[in-house]
Amino acid sequence: MKDWRYWLAEQRGTLLALGIFIVMFTIYTSNHPAGFTANVVQTAANKGVLLAFVAMAQTLVVITAGIDLSIGMIFLLTNCLASWLVVGTPMQTALGLIAVLVVGLLCGAINGAIVIYGRLQPIVATIATGAVYYGIGLLLRPFPGGSVNEDLADALTGRVFGVVPASLVVLAAIVLVIWVPFSRSVLGRAAYAAGSSETAAYMSGVPIRRGKFAAYTLAGLLAAIGGLFLTFFTYTGDAAYASGNAYTLFSIAAVVLGGVSLFGGKGSAIGAIFGALAFRTIGDLLFVFDFDPLWQPLFQGVILLVAVSLGAFALFRVRNRLEWFL
C-alpha cells in the first residue's frame, strides 16, 4: 500500500465527521432565509465553538480510554469565575484570563491525579469532582449575573476582516498551540498508547502516568477556554446545572461522531471538533425547517443515531465475525 492510503485510513474518522458536517451545513445554509452569509456563519460558529472546545477536552481524556464527566462542570465553573475576574482594565482582564485558565488546568489536574494516582475509575472520580466543581460555581454565582470585559468579548465573538468569525480563528489557534504539539509529543503518544493497551505500554517503558496526567490536565484547560467563550457570548456567569450536564453528554456524542473510539487509543481532536460542529448543526437544521420545538429533542436524537451509525458501516463488510469484537 502507498503511504497516502495509510494516512487516509488513519484520518477516516475525521474525514467522515468533516463530510457529515459539510453536508448538514450546506443543507442548513441553503434553507436559511439569509443564505450563506458572513452573519449566518458567524452565529453558527459562535454556537459551535463552545461545544468544540468541550469536545476537544473530552477527546484528550477519551484517548486514554478514560472519560471525563466533570468536563461540563469545569466549563460552568470557569464561566462563573470569568464573570467575576475578566473585567476592568486590559491589565486586570489579562490577569483574570490567566487566573481562569489556571483554575481550569487545576480542575483537570485534580481529575488526573485522582484517576491515576488514586486509581479510581474515571467515570466515578469525575462524577464526584464534577459535583464539587459545580458546587463551587454555584457559590460563585448563586444567581445569573456578573459581567465581562465587553471590548474583548466583542472582538473574540466578532469577525476578522469582516468575514471570518473570530471564534473560529481562536479555535484554530488553540488547535495549533495545544492539540498539534500534544499529539506529536512523547506525552501525547503515551496517552494514546495507554488507551490502546496499557500493559503493552508499561512493558515498553512508556511514561503512561505522565501521559494520562497531561491529557486530563489539558482537558481542564480546554474546558476553561470553552468557559471563557461562554462568558464572552453571554456577558454573564450562570451556574446552570442542566446546561453543564448537557455539555458533558453532548461532548461525548461529538467525540463519537468525530471518529474517536470510546475504547481509547484512536481518534483526533480535529475529528471531535467537526463532530461538535455537526452536532450543533443538527439543532439549527430543525430550526430552519420550522419544526415544532416540542419535536426537536426527538429528531436531534434520531439524526445523531443515523450519523453515528455511518461510522459503523464497516461492520457490514466484516467477513470474520471475530472482528466484530475488536
Place this chain on the structure above:
Amino acid sequence: MDGAVPLFQMEGISKRYGGVRALEKAELSVISGSIHAVLGENGAGKSTLIKVMAGVVAPDEGRMMLDGRDVTFASPGAANKAGIVCIFQELSLIPELSVADNIVISDPPKRFGMIDRGAQRRIAEEALARAGASDIHPLALVKDLPLSRRQMVEIAKALARKPRILILDEATSALTAADVSKIFGVLKRLRSEGLALLYISHRMNEIAELADQCTVFRNGRNVASYKAGSKSDNEVVELMIGREYSHIFPPKPAAAPAGTVPVLEARKLSWADRLDNISLTVRAGEVVGLGGLDGQGQRELLLAFFGVLRGLSGEVLIDGKPVAIGSPAKARQDGIGMALIPEDRKTEGLMLPMTVRENLSFAALDRLSKGGIIDRAAEQRLIDDMVGLLAIKTAGLDIPVGALSGGNQQKVVIAKWLMRQPRIILLNDPTRGIDVGTKQEIYQLMRKLAEAGAAILFYSTDYDELIGCCDRVLVLYDGAVKRELVGAEITERALISSALNIDGKESPVGLGASA
C-alpha cells in the same frame, strides 16, 4: 570467552507470589558475545527470572550486577536504559499505533520537543531491515498485522533500542520457518557484535542451533549449567522435568479407519483470498493434522468450520449431510457437536478474571441448567471429572483462571469443551508456549479422545507434533491444500518441503534454506 568478566550476574535471587515460590536463590551469569539458553518447564521460574532482569518484577532478595556493579531496576524503562531489552512472549505492542510508532515507543526521536516523524520512519525502516522484515510497512497499524508479522515488529522494536543484553522469551513461537531462519541470522550477527543474548525456548532444535551456553531451571532454581551440545536432548528434558522421560507421543493405531462416512467433510471451501478450494475429510477416530507455514489459511479453515466466517463458498458436511453452520453456538449443538480450542487462550479461550469453575462450565451451561437455573451439583460433578481427567493443577476452583500457569490455563480451555463431549474437535495450535509435560498430556488426551470416537482436526506450527500425533497431515500453502501425507509419509522433510511449496524429492531442505 572463558574467564571473561560476566556482563550481567544474578546472585541468590528469590521471589515469592503469595505462598508460591517462583524463584529460590537463583543464579545466572551472562557474558558478552554469547547466546545463553534458559530451559525449563512452565512454572520453573524462567518467566519470573526474566521479569526480574527486565525490571517488571522486583525480587524479594538477592543482588544483580551489571558490569560488576550492583543495579536495581524500578521499571522496565529503567532496565531499558541500562541496556537490557526483553522481547516478551505476550507481545508488548500497542495495537492502535503504527509499526513505526511502536518501534520507537520508548525513546522517540525529537525535534523542537515534538516527535520527529521523518527520523522515526527512518529508524523504523532501518530496524525492520535489520530484523529481516522489510516487507512490513512502517505506517501500517499493528492491529492489522497477523501474529507472525507482529512478532517481527517486536523484534525490530527491541533492536531499535540498541540493547547490550537482549532477552527473547519464546520469541519465535509465532513465527514462520522463513522468519525463524532470518531471525537466527540476525541473532548470530548480534552475538558477533558483542551482545549478550538470553534465549528462552521450548524448541530443542532452536537451542541446539543457537546456544553457546545452557542453564536449566526447575522449581525456581537453576539445576544445571552446561556448554551447548554437551548433553543429549533426552538428558536435557530429564533435567527439566526431573523425571524419567520415555516416549513423548502415544502410539498411533496400526491402520486408519476407512470406509465409514466421514464425520466432518469440506467440499471446495473458499473464503475471501484466504481459503482456496479446500476439500478434506475427517473420520471418527482419526487425528488429521494441518501443516504448513503459519498464516497459510489454517486458522481461517478452523474458523470456517466453526461458523465464524461470513461469505463462505463451498460445502461443509457432517455425517455426510450438508449443513450450514452460522455461528459457534450452532456449531456446538448436539447434531454437530463441534468444539474449537482457540489459538489465543487469553482472549478467545478464557475470561481471565473469572474463576476456574466459571470458565470450565461456560460452554456447557445449557446442558447443566434447567429453566435457566444452573444445577450446581451436576456442574460440580462434571468439573471434578474434568479436573481429574486433565490433571489441572489449581489451588482451587474459585481462584481466577488468570492465576494459573500457561499449561494449566490451556488445560482449562480444553476441559471446558470436553464438558460437552464433542464429536468433532478442532485444535488451533494448542501447545504454543506451554511446557513439555503438559504437551505430552495433551498428546495423550488427543489420542484417547480419538480412540473414543472423536474426529480431530489439529493445526500445529510444530512439525514434531504433526509427525508424532497425526494419522494424516494436510499441508496448506496460500490457502490451498498443497499435499496430503499419510502414515509413514509424514516426515520432517516432507512437511517442510511441502510447507515451502518445494518438491520434496530434491536434496534435503533444512530450515536455513527456506526462501
